[in-house]
Amino acid sequence: MRLYAIAIYLFLYSPIAIIVLFSFNAGRHASDFTGLSVKWYGKVLSNPFAMEALTTSLTVALASAIFASVFGTMAALGLQKVKGRVRVVYDAAIYVAIMIPGIVIGIATLIALVTAFKFLNPALQEFWPSWLGNVPKLNMGYTSLIGAHTMFTMALVIVIVRSRAAGMDRALIEASADLYATPWGTFWQITFPQIFPAILAGFLLSFTFSFDDFIIAFFVAGTETTLPIYVFSSIRRGVTPEINAIGTMVLLTSLALLVAAQFLLRYRDRQSSKINS
Amino acid sequence: MKSSLVHRLLLLPATMWLLVMLVLPLLVVIIFSFGDRGPAGGYVPGFSLDQYANLPARFTAFKNTMILAPAGTLAALLIAYPLAYYLAVKANPNIKTVLLVMIIVPFWTSILIRTYAWIYILGGQGIPKMLEFFGVEGVRLINTPYSVLIGIIYGYLPLMVFPIYVSLEKLDKRLLEASQDLGASPIRTFRNVTLPLSIPGIATGCMLVFILLMGEFLIPALLGGGKVFFIGNALVDLFLQSRNWAYGSAVATTLVIVMLLTVSIYMKLMMRGSNIREEVSLL
Amino acid sequence: MSKDNQSITKKQFMKELWRFKNGSISRRQFLGVTGLGVATSVLAGAMPALIPRKAWSASDIGDRVVLATWPNYHDPANFEKFTEVTGAHVQVNVFGSNEEMLAKLQAGGSGWDVFVPTNYTITTYVGEDLIEPLELSKIPNYAAEAFDPRFSDAGSVDGTVYAVPKNWGTTGYVVNNKHTDGRKLTSWKDFWDISMNEFTGRTMVHDYQLTTIGNALKYFGYSFNSVDPAELADAEKLLLEVKPHLFAINSDYQPPLRNGDAWMSMCWTGDGKQLNTDIPEMEYVLGVEGGEIWSDYFAVPRGAEHPDAGYALIDFMLDPAVNAKEVLAHGYPVADSRTNDLLPKELLEDPILYPAQELLDALEFGAAATLTDPNRAELLARFKAA
Numbered sequence: 001m002r003l004y005a006i007a008i009y010l011f012l013y014s015p016i017a018i019i020v021l022f023s024f025n026a027g028r029h030a031s032d033f034t035g036l037s038v039k040w041y042g043k044v045l046s047n048p049f050a051m052e053a054l055t056t057s058l059t060v061a062l063a064s065a066i067f068a069s070v071f072g073t074m075a076a077l078g079l080q081k082v083k084g085r086v087r088v089v090y091d092a093a094i095y096v097a098i099m100i101p102g103i104v105i106g107i108a109t110l111i112a113l114v115t116a117f118k119f120l121n122p123a124l125q126e127f128w129p130s131w132l133g134n135v136p137k138l139n140m141g142y143t144s145l146i147g148a149h150t151m152f153t154m155a156l157v158i159v160i161v162r163s164r165a166a167g168m169d170r171a172l173i174e175a176s177a178d179l180y181a182t183p184w185g186t187f188w189q190i191t192f193p194q195i196f197p198a199i200l201a202g203f204l205l206s207f208t209f210s211f212d213d214f215i216i217a218f219f220v221a222g223t224e225t226t227l228p229i230y231v232f233s234s235i236r237r238g239v240t241p242e243i244n245a246i247g248t249m250v251l252l253t254s255l256a257l258l259v260a261a262q263f264l265l266r267y268r269d270r271q272s273s274k275i276n277s
Numbered sequence: 278m279k280s281s282l283v284h285r286l287l288l289l290p291a292t293m294w295l296l297v298m299l300v301l302p303l304l305v306v307i308i309f310s311f312g313d314r315g316p317a318g319g320y321v322p323g324f325s326l327d328q329y330a331n332l333p334a335r336f337t338a339f340k341n342t343m344i345l346a347p348a349g350t351l352a353a354l355l356i357a358y359p360l361a362y363y364l365a366v367k368a369n370p371n372i373k374t375v376l377l378v379m380i381i382v383p384f385w386t387s388i389l390i391r392t393y394a395w396i397y398i399l400g401g402q403g404i405p406k407m408l409e410f411f412g413v414e415g416v417r418l419i420n421t422p423y424s425v426l427i428g429i430i431y432g433y434l435p436l437m438v439f440p441i442y443v444s445l446e447k448l449d450k451r452l453l454e455a456s457q458d459l460g461a462s463p464i465r466t467f468r469n470v471t472l473p474l475s476i477p478g479i480a481t482g483c484m485l486v487f488i489l490l491m492g493e494f495l496i497p498a499l500l501g502g503g504k505v506f507f508i509g510n511a512l513v514d515l516f517l518q519s520r521n522w523a524y525g526s527a528v529a530t531t532l533v534i535v536m537l538l539t540v541s542i543y544m545k546l547m548m549r550g551s552n553i554r555e556e557v558s559l560l
Numbered sequence: 561m562s563k564d565n566q567s568i569t570k571k572q573f574m575k576e577l578w579r580f581k582n583g584s585i586s587r588r589q590f591l592g593v594t595g596l597g598v599a600t601s602v603l604a605g606a607m608p609a610l611i612p613r614k615a616w617s618a619s620d621i622g623d624r625v626v627l628a629t630w631p632n633y634h635d636p637a638n639f640e641k642f643t644e645v646t647g648a649h650v651q652v653n654v655f656g657s658n659e660e661m662l663a664k665l666q667a668g669g670s671g672w673d674v675f676v677p678t679n680y681t682i683t684t685y686v687g688e689d690l691i692e693p694l695e696l697s698k699i700p701n702y703a704a705e706a707f708d709p710r711f712s713d714a715g716s717v718d719g720t721v722y723a724v725p726k727n728w729g730t731t732g733y734v735v736n737n738k739h740t741d742g743r744k745l746t747s748w749k750d751f752w753d754i755s756m757n758e759f760t761g762r763t764m765v766h767d768y769q770l771t772t773i774g775n776a777l778k779y780f781g782y783s784f785n786s787v788d789p790a791e792l793a794d795a796e797k798l799l800l801e802v803k804p805h806l807f808a809i810n811s812d813y814q815p816p817l818r819n820g821d822a823w824m825s826m827c828w829t830g831d832g833k834q835l836n837t838d839i840p841e842m843e844y845v846l847g848v849e850g851g852e853i854w855s856d857y858f859a860v861p862r863g864a865e866h867p868d869a870g871y872a873l874i875d876f877m878l879d880p881a882v883n884a885k886e887v888l889a890h891g892y893p894v895a896d897s898r899t900n901d902l903l904p905k906e907l908l909e910d911p912i913l914y915p916a917q918e919l920l921d922a923l924e925f926g927a928a929a930t931l932t933d934p935n936r937a938e939l940l941a942r943f944k945a946a
Contacts, residue, residue: 001362008356014398015391048624075290075292078284078291080284090292096537100536101536105302107512107516107529108529109298112301117668148298151299154295212387212388215492215495222668222671223865225671228387228389231389236653247387250386316932317932318662334941334945401816401820502810503809517663520659520663521938
């Protein structure tokens with residue numbers, strides 16, 4: 001049993017070992033390992049395209065995680081009181097949104113927006129009031145990326161928050177209302193603290209999904225380059241250790257964040273136990 | 278009355294979002310699937326079932342998907358289950374969290390880079406060379422269905438391990454002891470106690486992996502050498518090479534329908550098979 | 561190859577004169593094509609440092625330029641040099657087929673500033689309004705008269721210049737002779753036959769309908785550009801028969817050939833040269849039945865975001881000194897006599913870059929109809945999906 005577990009961990013980590021090892025390769029190709037060097041890290045950090053791709057990915061992931069958790073939470077709370085046909089339709093839409101393959105989301109968004117822009121751009125050209133300055137040209141980019149990512153992740157947030165809200169202690173809410181708290185006050189004092197872990201989980205899940213998504217972005221990113229798209233086009237050009245350096249850095253950053261979060265939690269636990277005693 | 282208005286307002290942004298980014302695009306795909314390819318590619322309006330009539334041209338891609346998706350799910354399950362069992366039941370509680378986190382850590386670097394590392398491992402310079410060292414000659418892995426299967430197992434293992442772990446974790450260890458005390462063999466204990474209790478986890482894990490596999494594109498593209506073709510690859514080709522939006526839309530529509538049908542049937546079976554109704558969910 | 565292409569027959573001269581009179585070519589082109597401008601170009605070519613006015617160093621062009629091109633088609637050092645001189649970094653996106661480039665542009669928002677289409681696609685780009693007419697004043701290093709018209713004609717459509725020549729080359733195959741037991745492969749028939757036998761699991765074909773279907777058509781002696789349904793059906797049958805024996809369908813074939821996973825692949829001139837230089841057993845073969853001869857161009861897509869940087873990059877690449885370095889790195893011939901003057905003699909006589917005349921004579925340029933033919937597109941998709 002233990003041996004088996006060790007074998008699986010080896011399986012999980014052998015590609016990681018390769019990635020990290022080759023990120024220190026002094027040579028250009030994976031096939032010739034010519035010695036150790038950190039030059040590829042310097043190359044990545046001074047490469048404006050890699051850095052811009054990283055910024056784009058972070059922006060898109062952050063924006064769609066925020067939209068998804070705010071609107072998703074609102075919808076999950078709103079759905080509590082909605083019954084009947086509306087509810088059935090809504091549930092079906094969420095089900096479809098989660099179930100549909102990313103590739104179909106990507107393609108559908110692409111052709112719908114390209115077609116819509118074909119009509120909208122000439123219309124804008126025609127009706128745009130001149131005092132507003134240059135006519136804007138609608139195109140694929142940040143908006144379509146954030147839009148498509150949020151669509152999927154918002155559905156995730158709705159499901160997560162709803163299941164948490166369903167297990168919520170209703171007595172507290174009723175008590176609060178009995179004590180003449182405003183609905184707004186009740187929300188912040190009672191409901192929000194209870195569903196907060198679910199919102200946070202949804203937010204993190206949304207962020208991770210959006211940050212690592214390749215296939216939807218591949219279709220809808222337009223002129224923008226996200227990190228996975230950058231990696232994909234670099235891989236096609238022949239893998240240089242630069243890509244491995246990116247992978248290693250992303251991995252290390254996530255690890256650092258995790259360790260930091262652990263410390264923070266422990267620290268808080270210790271503080272609160274001090275207060276309690 | 279007032280409360281209902283508030284609730285509707287709460288729903289408004291999400292509703293708008295779903296309408297614009299989900300319903301509208303899907304409608305466009307359905308409409309396009311009845312149209313035609315433009316002379317240089319793209320789409321020209323029309324109304325015919327020609328694109329659907331041409332679906333058999335992608336039969337193999339559908340077939341590969343319908344074989345490799347369940348096979349990949351099953352393989353991931355078989356490999357994940359013992360690990361989840363080990364983590365939930367056998368592992369030292371002190372290092373359990375670390376072990377769990379260690380399963381996710383590899384997934385924090387891009388799936389593309391990880392899959393690319395597999396090209397190296399499975400290619401001529403990797404495992405086949407090691408095997409040659411041990412006297413096993415002529416093994417070929419890269420660009421075969423096996424390499425795709427390995428990539429799938431690798432990519433989806435955590436999605437399978439976690440739900441199973443969660444359901445096994447909840448399992449009351451005293452039940453196992455009781456079963457043993459009553460003289461049941463370990464196999465029997467497993468069959469009668471452990472396995473039934475972990476079914477919700479298995480069901481969730483399988484569904485997650487299966488859904489994602491149905492739309493898979495990257496792993497077969499990178500590890501299959503353009504020879505192992507999923508329906509996802511066919512779609513990418515139709516839109517990014519042959520520029521046949523009408524036919525591509527018909528294939529996409531068919532994929533969604535096949536998928537919704539398969540998953541609904543699966544969920545029905547699962548619910549009938551046991552009373553785990555509320556526990557089989559996507560998450 | 562280089563110099564005698566400048567000469568022109570009497571008949572061609574009359575034809576060009578007519579085109580000039582009809583206004584379908586400009587005076588400058590007329591002079592260039594008929595060789596009257598050769599004197600200037602030779603002079604300029606011999607002294608690259610004297611070429612006047614470098615647009616890219618004179619003005620601020622921003623800090624980036626995005627280039628869509630083909631695998632193994634540039635000298636990375638030249639991009640670094642470009643960044644050094646202009647401050648603009650070059651992002652290189654690599655594509656495996658013209659269809660892929662066209663699809664990306666048709667879907668809008670490619671983000672490219674410069675791309676590298678092949679001769680036969682340019683009329684389609686013009687027809688679809690996806691390409692900008694070039695402002696030649698921004699490319700002072702482009703001297704039309706220095707280029708062999710066979711490889712620069714396709715850049716102009718109806719007298720407007722949309723693209724300037726990058727390189728030309730052929731599509732043959734590269735075979736690792738270590739595995740052939742002394743047999744010499746010479747034809748496409750050899751290519752497909754050995755793939756299904758001794759080389760099973762070791763052959764690669766392009767993920768590109770023009771060449772993969774075209775060279776399958778060659779097996780039967782049909783035209784490389786055929787869109788005849790019966791001939792395509794034969795090609796499809798062959799392709800489906802070969803598919804289980806292939807190592808991969810991929811236009812980036814160098815890595816597996818180098819590490820020994822693959823033994824043979826459809827191949828473009830420069831890749832053949834690069835592989836042959838590093839691994840002498842790798843032989844570049846042009847099928848005796850024929851196949852493709854092509855020329856690639858630099859062009860600017862409609863709505864490019866950094867057009868100035870794009871022009872600067874094109875101009876930089878056409879500087880004969882830079883271009884010569886490119887050729888030394890990638891091994892594709894150029895049609896620019898100024899650049900050829902700077903290249904070593906061995907390279908200009910290299911049979912990979914400049915194949916024997918009888919092999920060249922059998923080759924065909926791709927045809928515009930081949931790019932857009934729905935049956936060929938669908939055939940390749942069926943082949944891959946099978």
